[in-house]
Amino acid sequence: MATGTSTGNSVPDSFAPGPGVVRRAESHRLLHALDATAGQIVELVGDPGSGKTRLIAELAGEARRRGFVTFGGRLSQRDQSLPLQQFRRAATVDELDERLRALCTDHAPQRVLITLDDFHWADTASLELVDRLARWPLEAPALIVLAYRPRQASMRLRSALAYGVETGTVLRTELGPLSPEQAAELLGLSAGDPDLDRLHRAGEGNPLYLRMLAETGPPRDGQPWHGEIPHQFAALLAGEIAELDEDELNTATVAALLGDRFDLATVIAVSELPEAVTGEALTRLVRRDVLRPVNGTAAFAFRHAVLRQLFYQHHDPLRRIEDHRRARTVLAERGAPAVELAPHIENSLVHVTDGDLDVLVRAAEEVVDSAPATAEHWLRVALATGRDRPRLLLELARVLIRGGQLAAGRDTLAEVLRLVPEPGEQRLPAVLGSALADAFLGRYADANTLVGVELATLHPHDRPEIADLLAVKTMIGLMDGTLPNDAQIAEALRVAREHGDPARLSATLAVQGLCAVSRGHATVARDALAESATLMDPLPDTAVIARPEFLLLLAWAETLLGSFSNGEGHFRRGLSLVRERAAPFVHAMLLVGLSSSYRHMGRYTEALALARQARDAATLLGAPPVVNLALAVESLSSGLLNQQDGPRDALVLAEQTYGGQQGDKTHWFGMTAATTLAQAAGMDGDPRRCIMVITDAGGGPDLPTLPVLLRTKCYELLTGAAVMAGDTAGAADWARRADEAATALGLPYQLAWAAQARAHVLRDAEHMDAAADAYLAAANGFAALGAIGSQATALVFAARCAEAAGRAADAEPLLVLSRDLARQCGATWLSGGPDDVPGPVRRWTAAGPGAPTDTVLSVLTNREREIAVNAGSGLTTRSIATKLSLSPRTVDAHLTNIYRKLNVRSRVDLARLIAGVG
Numbered sequence: 001m002a003t004g005t006s007t008g009n010s011v012p013d014s015f016a017p018g019p020g021v022v023r024r025a026e027s028h029r030l031l032h033a034l035d036a037t038a039g040q041i042v043e044l045v046g047d048p049g050s051g052k053t054r055l056i057a058e059l060a061g062e063a064r065r066r067g068f069v070t071f072g073g074r075l076s077q078r079d080q081s082l083p084l085q086q087f088r089r090a091a092t093v094d095e096l097d098e099r100l101r102a103l104c105t106d107h108a109p110q111r112v113l114i115t116l117d118d119f120h121w122a123d124t125a126s127l128e129l130v131d132r133l134a135r136w137p138l139e140a141p142a143l144i145v146l147a148y149r150p151r152q153a154s155m156r157l158r159s160a161l162a163y164g165v166e167t168g169t170v171l172r173t174e175l176g177p178l179s180p181e182q183a184a185e186l187l188g189l190s191a192g193d194p195d196l197d198r199l200h201r202a203g204e205g206n207p208l209y210l211r212m213l214a215e216t217g218p219p220r221d222g223q224p225w226h227g228e229i230p231h232q233f234a235a236l237l238a239g240e241i242a243e244l245d246e247d248e249l250n251t252a253t254v255a256a257l258l259g260d261r262f263d264l265a266t267v268i269a270v271s272e273l274p275e276a277v278t279g280e281a282l283t284r285l286v287r288r289d290v291l292r293p294v295n296g297t298a299a300f301a302f303r304h305a306v307l308r309q310l311f312y313q314h315h316d317p318l319r320r321i322e323d324h325r326r327a328r329t330v331l332a333e334r335g336a337p338a339v340e341l342a343p344h345i346e347n348s349l350v351h352v353t354d355g356d357l358d359v360l361v362r363a364a365e366e367v368v369d370s371a372p373a374t375a376e377h378w379l380r381v382a383l384a385t386g387r388d389r390p391r392l393l394l395e396l397a398r399v400l401i402r403g404g405q406l407a408a409g410r411d412t413l414a415e416v417l418r419l420v421p422e423p424g425e426q427r428l429p430a431v432l433g434s435a436l437a438d439a440f441l442g443r444y445a446d447a448n449t450l451v452g453v454e455l456a457t458l459h460p461h462d463r464p465e466i467a468d469l470l471a472v473k474t475m476i477g478l479m480d481g482t483l484p485n486d487a488q489i490a491e492a493l494r495v496a497r498e499h500g501d502p503a504r505l506s507a508t509l510a511v512q513g514l515c516a517v518s519r520g521h522a523t524v525a526r527d528a529l530a531e532s533a534t535l536m537d538p539l540p541d542t543a544v545i546a547r548p549e550f551l552l553l554l555a556w557a558e559t560l561l562g563s564f565s566n567g568e569g570h571f572r573r574g575l576s577l578v579r580e581r582a583a584p585f586v587h588a589m590l591l592v593g594l595s596s597s598y599r600h601m602g603r604y605t606e607a608l609a610l611a612r613q614a615r616d617a618a619t620l621l622g623a624p625p626v627v628n629l630a631l632a633v634e635s636l637s638s639g640l641l642n643q644q645d646g647p648r649d650a651l652v653l654a655e656q657t658y659g660g661q662q663g664d665k666t667h668w669f670g671m672t673a674a675t676t677l678a679q680a681a682g683m684d685g686d687p688r689r690c691i692m693v694i695t696d697a698g699g700g701p702d703l704p705t706l707p708v709l710l711r712t713k714c715y716e717l718l719t720g721a722a723v724m725a726g727d728t729a730g731a732a733d734w735a736r737r738a739d740e741a742a743t744a745l746g747l748p749y750q751l752a753w754a755a756q757a758r759a760h761v762l763r764d765a766e767h768m769d770a771a772a773d774a775y776l777a778a779a780n781g782f783a784a785l786g787a788i789g790s791q792a793t794a795l796v797f798a799a800r801c802a803e804a805a806g807r808a809a810d811a812e813p814l815l816v817l818s819r820d821l822a823r824q825c826g827a828t829w830l831s832g833g834p835d836d837v838p839g840p841v842r843r844w845t846a847a848g849p850g851a852p853t854d855t856v857l858s859v860l861t862n863r864e865r866e867i868a869v870n871a872g873s874g875l876t877t878r879s880i881a882t883k884l885s886l887s888p889r890t891v892d893a894h895l896t897n898i899y900r901k902l903n904v905r906s907r908v909d910l911a912r913l914i915a916g917v918g
Contacts, residue, residue, distance in 0.1 A: 022182040030059045043161045044147040046175030049208025052147040056115045063113040070113045075121040077243050100140035112142040120148040134164030151289040177205020187214045209306050251281040256311035261299040269330045324348040338362035346381045372403030390419050390426045406622040410437035432472050436585045440623035444480035466492045467504035474511045483515045506535035507550035514557035520745040545577045548586045559597045562749040562785045588617040588626045595633045602789025602825040608637040631657040632676040640827045654680035685903050687721035711741040712750040719757040723764045735761045752781025772801035792821035867894045872914035
C-alpha cells in the first residue's frame, strides 16, 4: 500500500502519459475516472501484450501523485482469490463499503484506487463480489479497476460487467490493435519507414509483439514470422508456459512445429500421445487462449506467431528433430504441398534423403513468384547438404533470374559449367541459360562465344541438342544481329531430321526461316516457316512447354515475313505456356514480339499495353536491351494514340530508348532504337533530325549497317523527310533506293513501303493523279497483310492527292474507309479528318513555296484559319481572344493544332510562312 501527497483530483490539461504510452485516449479515459465522486468499477479489456498492465501502472502513479490510497494485485491460476488481505473477508458490498470508508477516514484525501490485473483468473467468491458491486455500487469514494483477457474470462464475469456498463456502474475501456500511426510512435519510426507496414501487419497492432518484432526484424516477403525471441521478451511471455501441465505443454510444443495452422489428427500422429489426452489438452489450450480455432475450418492456430515461436524454442532440441521428421512423413502421406513439408526437412537435415531434396526444389517452385527470397532459401537449404549440387544450382539460377537477380543467376550457372565440363543433360541448360543471361545483360560477345564453343563440341557427335543451341543463338541474334550462318543451319537441319524430334525440327526450320527473311530470301523463308508451323501446331502443350523459345522464333520469323496473323497466334500460344511454366527470357521477348506485331497490324492500344508489360517484365529481369526495345515499340504506338501530345511523348520515349543503348549501336536492337528516334522526330516535325539519325545509324546513304529488313522502311522515312525539308532531288534518290531494296527482298510489306515512297515523290512533283494511284497501291499492299494502320495513312494521302487532281468522287470513299480503319486502330491522328496525317510527309505539296495563302491554309478549319492569320500578323493570344470573343486557353489550343497541321513550331515560323506565301 502506498499514499501520495497531491491534493488535486482533476486531470490537468497539461497531463501527458509517460514515455512509451501511445494509448492516449484510453489513458485519459482512465484518469478522468479518478474524478468520480462515488464508487465505480473500470473494466479494462485487452489481449495479452495489449498494454493493460502499463496503463494500470500509469493510473496508479497518477493516483498516488494526487494523494490516493492505492492497492494493487495480480491474480493467477494458482491464486484466484483477491490478493488484498484486508478485503478478502468482505463477504458483502456493505462490508466492503464499510472497510473502504474506514480506510478513507484514516488516509486523506479520502479516495482509494484498487487495481486488479489478470482478473480472468478470479475465483467464484471474487466473481460474486464483483457481481454485487455491479448491481449495488459502493458509496465509498473508491475506484476499482479490473483488467482481464476477454477470451479467458468466464461468462459470469463478462455478464456482470456488461450489466454494469448498461446501468452506468461500470466504465468499459477496450484496448484494440494500435493504429499504424500509434505503432510508428511506439517504435520511434517515421510514418514513411519501409518496415512500418510489415511490422504493423505482422504484430497485428499488439504493442508487445510490435516491440519484439522491431528488435528482431519484420518477416520477409510478407511471410509469417519465425524468428528467435529475445531473452527479455521470452521472460515476459514465460507465464504462458509455466502455467501448463505436462500434456498441455507436449501438445503445444508439437503444434508449434507443425506450422501456422494444424489440425488435431496431425498433432496426435506426430506427438504419439493418446487421442483423448491430446484432445483434452488442446481444448484447455483454447480456453487459455494459447490456441484459437480457425474460423470455418477444423484447424487451429496459435494466438500469434510470437507465441508459437516461444513454444517452439521451449521444445527439447533432440526430440524436436525427431518430431519434424515424423511430421514430414505424416504430412507427405496426406498429400501436403511441398511448401508445408520443406520446414520439417530443413529442421531435420540429419536424416536427409534424395526425396527430401526433390521436396525442397518443389517448394521453391511453389513460392518463387509470390516469395522469391523464400524460394531461394529452400534451395540454399538443399545445397547445404552437399548432394546433387549441379541440379540444385540450376534450380537456384532459375529462381534468381525469375526474381530479377540476372547477374547472380549468370554467376550460379557459371559454377554449374565448372562442375559439369562435359556435354550432357545437366550442362546444356546451364549453357543455354548462361548465354541468354549474357545477352540480356548486353554481353553479346560472351553469349555468342559460349554457344559457339558448345556447338563446335556437339557437331561431331550429331547430337539433337544442336537445335536447342541454334535456337538460343538465334534469340541472341535478334538482339545483336549475328544470326546463324547457312552451314550451321544446314547441319542442324540434318541432325534434327535424323533424330525425328518434331519440336526440335520445327525450331530449326523456324531458325532457317527467320535467317532467310532477314537476308531477303523470301521463298526459302516461306517454305521453311510453313513446314515449321505444320510440325509445331499439332504438338500438345506438354511437348512444347519446356522450350517456349521454339514458338518465339517461329512467331518472330512470321512477323518479319509479314504473316502477322500467323505470328500473333504463335506469340499468344507461347505466352499461355510461359504463364504455366515461367520462362523469364522468353516471356519478355514474347511480349515485345506480340506488341510489335500488333503495332504493324494497327492495333495500337493493345500494342501499347503489351509494350508496357514487356518493359515491366524486362525491368524486373534486369535486362536493359529488352527494356529499350519495349520502349521503342511503346514510342511508335503512343505517337498515334494521342493526337494532342502523341508526337512529343513518342519523341521523349524514343530519345530515352536511343540514349539507353550502350556501346556498339549497330546491332539489331540498337538499329531499332535509331529508326524509332528517326520516326518520332519526323512525327514531331523535325525532318532534318530524322534524316541525320537514319544515315548516321545506317553508316551512310546506302545504309550498309542496317539489317536489310529495315532498309526499305527507312528509305520511305527518308523520302518523306526530304519532301518535308524541301529537298526534291534527295527525295527522288531515297525513293529510288527504297524501290531497289524492296525489289531485292521481294516481300509484300517492303514493296508497299516502296510504293509509298514513290508516291511521296510524285506528290512533291505535283503529279497528283499518279501520286494518288501510288498511294492506293501502297494501301492495297498494307491491306493484304492486315496492316490497317499503315493502310489508313496511305488512304488519307491517296484521297488528298485524288482531291487535288480533281477526282473528288474517288477521294470521298477513300476518306470514309480511312476514317473507319483509323477508328479501329484508335489512331486519333487519322480519325479526325483527311488532314490529320502523322509523320514528316503530312505537309502537302500544295503548301510549297509560291502557293497562295488560301491553299496553304486550306488544311485548317475556318476558325483555325482566322486565328492563324491574326497570330501571323503579330497579335498576342489575349488580343486574338478579345478580338474573336474566345478564351485565351481556346486560342492556345487552336494554335497547337495549327502548328501541327502547317508543320511550324512557333509564331515566328507561322508569320514567316504566311508572309512568304501571302
